[in-house]
Amino acid sequence: MSTDHGINTIGVIGSGQMGGGIAQVGAVSGFSVVVFDQSTDALAKCQALHDKLLARAVEKERMTADEATAAKDRMTYVSDLNYLSDSDIVIEAIIENADIKKDLFSKLAEKFTGNQIIASNTSSISITDLATSVGDAADRFIGMHFFNPVPVMKLVEVINGLATRQETTDRVLALSTAMGKVAVPANDRAGFVSNRILMPMINEAFYTWMEGVAQPEHIDEIMKLGMAHPMGPLRLADFIGLDTCEHIMEVLAEGLNNPRYRACPLLKQLVTAGRLGNKTGHGVFDYSK
Numbered sequence: 702m703s704t705d706h707g708i709n710t711i712g713v714i715g716s717g718q719m720g721g722g723i724a725q726v727g728a729v730s731g732f733s734v735v736v737f738d739q740s741t742d743a744l745a746k747c748q749a750l751h752d753k754l755l756a757r758a759v760e761k762e763r764m765t766a767d768e769a770t771a772a773k774d775r776m777t778y779v780s781d782l783n784y785l786s787d788s789d790i791v792i793e794a795i796i797e798n799a800d801i802k803k804d805l806f807s808k809l810a811e812k813f814t815g816n817q818i819i820a821s822n823t824s825s826i827s828i829t830d831l832a833t834s835v836g837d838a839a840d841r842f843i844g845m846h847f848f849n850p851v852p853v854m855k856l857v858e859v860i861n862g863l864a865t866r867q868e869t870t871d872r873v874l875a876l877s878t879a880m881g882k883v884a885v886p887a888n889d890r891a892g893f894v895s896n897r898i899l900m901p902m903i904n905e906a907f908y909t910w911m912e913g914v915a916q917p918e919h920i921d922e923i924m925k926l927g928m929a930h931p932m933g934p935l936r937l938a939d940f941i942g943l944d945t946c947e948h949i950m951e952v953l954a955e956g957l958n959n960p961r962y963r964a965c966p967l968l969k970q971l972v973t974a975g976r977l978g979n980k981t982g983h984g985v986f987d988y989s990k
């Protein structure tokens with residue numbers, strides 16, 4: 702594999718859970734990173750979290766104080782898209798909504814007409830579909846699916862859309878390696894590989910709970926001890942966000958044209974009640990204490 706990614710500056714769009722993690726890993730790996738979000742509040746939270754996580758890494762002797770300062774200095778936080786113009790790649794990590802993502806990508810393609818790679822961290826939306834919003838830039842459009850928490854998880858699932866050019870794929874594979882990740886290619890079908898297999902398992906755990914087969918903690922215990930999973934499916938659902946899980950099931954049901962992928966009614970009900978998991982302090986399990 703070529704190590705020639707030709708990338709110095711990474712633009713990250715969306716400074717939430719995933720964008721923040723991608724930015725941090727990029728900066729720690731030596732890249733200049735420009736983080737964009739439409740919410741200045743989200744940017745401030747992201748910056749504060751970077752400060753905290755890098756300070757903790759120094760405390761735990763995973764990096765020196767100088768390295769942490771250098772990583773922080775390599776990150777800029779901006780609320781104007783124009784500041785991304787010097788980025789060699791932009792990695793989008795905004796809300797999982799095809800229309801909102803497409804609207805952003807069409808603006809990006811209009812502004813940045815050079816050789817800039819446009820990557821999406823979408824968990825489930827078709828890369829070929831998203832690429833329809835960028836016109837001629839579809840050959841430099843690709844899926845770069847990181848896993849949560851990004852600084853810890855090694856995998857990047859790299860998804861080629863129908864029009865993605867080989868050079869784009871090679872550069873993204875090389876970039877992922879330079880970011881300390883293991884990049885694994887997958888083709889563009891709903892859910893790719895990871896969520897196509899993971900989400901139906903999580904959905905089934907909700908059905909198992911709904912039908913009274915076992916209590917949530919027992920379902921998780923059985924899956925942890927019996928299958929050697931580090932976390933049970935319901936705890937994992939809380940961690941991912943129940944709204945995200947519901948949305949991915951909808952994408953699978955539509956994209957694979959099969960009702961067996963429909964979200965479990967109990968999962969939907971918890972989302973309706975605002976029990977979204979860790980981020981709201983209550984999902985399947987209660988984290989308020």
Ligand SMILES: NC(=O)c1ccc[n+]([C@@H]2O[C@H](COP(=O)([O-])OP(=O)(O)OC[C@H]3O[C@@H](n4cnc5c(N)ncnc54)[C@H](O)[C@@H]3O)[C@@H](O)[C@H]2O)c1
Pocket residue numbers: 714715716717718719720737738739740743793794795796797798801805822823824825846847848849940941945
């Ligand atoms: N959370 C996960 O476990 C996980 C894992 C892999 C991939 N993903 C994908 O990553 C993406 C982001 O997920 P997240 O969990 O980080 O979400 P999040 O809600 O934590 O962060 C999203 C950020 O995007 C910003 N945003 C929303 N719309 C925007 C716009 N139009 N322009 C600029 N900024 C905008 C929000 O202000 C927010 O800060 C989604 O596509 C999701 O499917 C999530």
